[in-house]
Amino acid sequence: MNLKLERIPNIESNTLQITGSKSETNRLLILQALYPNIGIENVSNSDDSELMQKALKSDEIIVDIHHAGTAMRFLTAYFAVKNGRETILTGSKRMKERPIKILVEALEQLGCEIGYENEHGYPPIRIKGKRPETNSVSLQANVSSQYISALMLIAPSLPNGLEIVLEGKVTSVPYINMTLSLLSDVGIKGVFNDNKITINPCDKISPKNIVVESDWSSASYFYSIVALSDNTSVTIGSYKKQSYQGDAKLAEIYKSLGVETTFDQNTITLKKVSGKLNKLEEGLDLSNSPDTAQTIAVTCFGLGIGCYLTGLHTLKIKETDRLEALKNEIEKLGGQVHITENSLRLEPSESIKKDVTIATYHDHRMAMAFAPLALKTSLYVEDANVVSKSYPDFWLDLKKLGFKILEA
Template sequence: MNLKLENISSIENNTLQITGSKSETNRLLILQALYPNIEIENVSNSDDSKLMQRALRSNEVVIDIHHAGTAMRFLTAYFAVKKGRETILTGSKRMQERPIKILVNALRQLGCAISYEKKEGYPPIKILGRQPISNQVTLKANVSSQYISALMLVAASLPDGLVIILNGKVTSVPYINMTLSLLKDVGIAGTFENNVITILSNNDDLSQKVRVESDWSSASYFYSIVALANINDSVTIGSYKKESYQGDSALIEIYRDLGVETSFDDNIITLTKVSNEIRLPEGLDLSNSPDIAQTIAVTCFGLGLRCYLTGLHTLKIKETDRLEALKTEIEKLGGSVTITQDTLRLESSKSIKADVSIATYNDHRMAMAFAPLALRNSLYIENADVVSKSYPDFWSDLKKLGFKIL
């Protein structure tokens, strides 16, 4: 499905309800599978969460999680400790190019039995579920937080819990803290101190009710829209917490520098364009919130603002190489982008080419990050239905704001 977004001059103020966080939902679904009496409210309606639910209900040996990277990591750990269960985890062509070796090696340290069906270090993988023989594992601290969270989520189900020792500088700390907070919400004790994560064993019949906060990554696109809109234009979205578990809530501070003010009314937030006097700190470090890098880069491009983003090394192994994809698509629009393995530098641009077709690379965030540019010029989004991976209602919500989508 390809869509055309016509150029619009302003947005219509409206209130939107954003689906539950995919990150929180997928963590809680693993915990619910281990402790069935846990109740989850405001579950994400994303493809990724639906795939996770389907996989956890399946009795098949072969489980295909398509493009769902979080599901691949979390389910690898989950099935590895399911004694007596044999599972082959596979996915899309791109998923079979995304590394899993670091997590597999960590699980092997614990005594888990995992082998590769094709290429060493990559899915598909064959898992023979067994009870781990060790309760301590060591891995590099700068790896994807999903590897670490995968271990944390199954830790309490092990007889002696788990100690995870991280060597080096930890990246994506908010995602680790999110996992730790959700564990505590359901009654599992754990600590994260001096690069050591300790999760205590818990065999109790946990029965807490947990409400998933709405997704801050999804909110980022509305921050971008408001930043590109007119003074006093606003969008209201729910439901969000002032004290969020999600690292992407850094949007509040980042977009204040881009002229957007955030106000809270209980769990509802209103984003308002309050200033055209904008700036962004040189060398904005996004290592704790890499999923909003695409949104910020495109916002700055739309504003004619230069930016230099750092801490982006994990973007190379996402649904696509997001740094290369950003460079290619922004330059099609007339921008100038330089990238390294973990940085992106965007030069200021005075104009944006009209009717450019944006490739999405099977990446939901590419489609949604570029959509706000309709406030600057008309454009096309290729394979626009890819947004269903995290935000199925995205295009209908944009229409509520007055976007003209054909």
């Protein structure tokens, strides 16, 4: 489905409820599969979380997780320690291009048995579940945090727990801390000191009910909308000031882009404030919140200011090469972007072309990051249904704010 977003002068103030965090939900679903007396509320209604639930309930040998990268990583570890179960874990064409070798090699250090069905280092993979032979593993520290979290989530179910040694500089620390905090919430002890993570074994836990915080990555699009508006506010829930999610940095980042955040119990209100904008040209390190990069870059483009974003090395192995995709689409709109393996520099610009068609590259965040530009110009969005991967109600919520959205 392609959509046309007509230009609107401003948005209507409103209150919206955002679905639960995909990151928190998927971690808790793995823990619930290992410890069934965990209850989960405000579960994400994203495609990724629904695919995770379906996979965990499946008795089939072939488990297809489509585009769900988190599910691929977490389920690789989960099925690897399911003694006696054989599973072929596969996904979409893009998923078969996304590397899994680092996680597979870490699990092989534990004695797990995993083979590649096609290209070495990439899905689909054949997993023969078995009880690990050791309780220590090492891997590079600058890899995707999902590899590390996958190991952390299965760790308490192992007879002697698990010690994970990270070699080099650790990136995506907030996601590691999120996993550690959720383990603690359900009663599992773990420690992260220097470059070593130690998770204690746990045979059983007391019944627990966990409420998932709403997704901060999804909140980023409303920060962008408010930043690009003239004078408005949007209230969204359910959020907390002491969040486990690294993307909660948005509240601080968007101060520079004219958005004030007010916390009130379980909601946040985003309000446009007047004042000089910070061009973010001296460098903003997003290594702890890379999923916000697309939104921030597009916001700056819409405001006509430049930005320099770093810490983006993981974006090249997401649903698409997000750095290349951002460069392509912003330049179609009249911007100028320079990218490296790790960074993006946007030059200031004075105008935005109208009626440009934005390609989404099967990437939900491309569709949602560019949508707020309807406050500046009319545009088209290809494959708009891709938002269901993380935020199925996105277009409905934009309509509640007064966006004019038509099928094209």
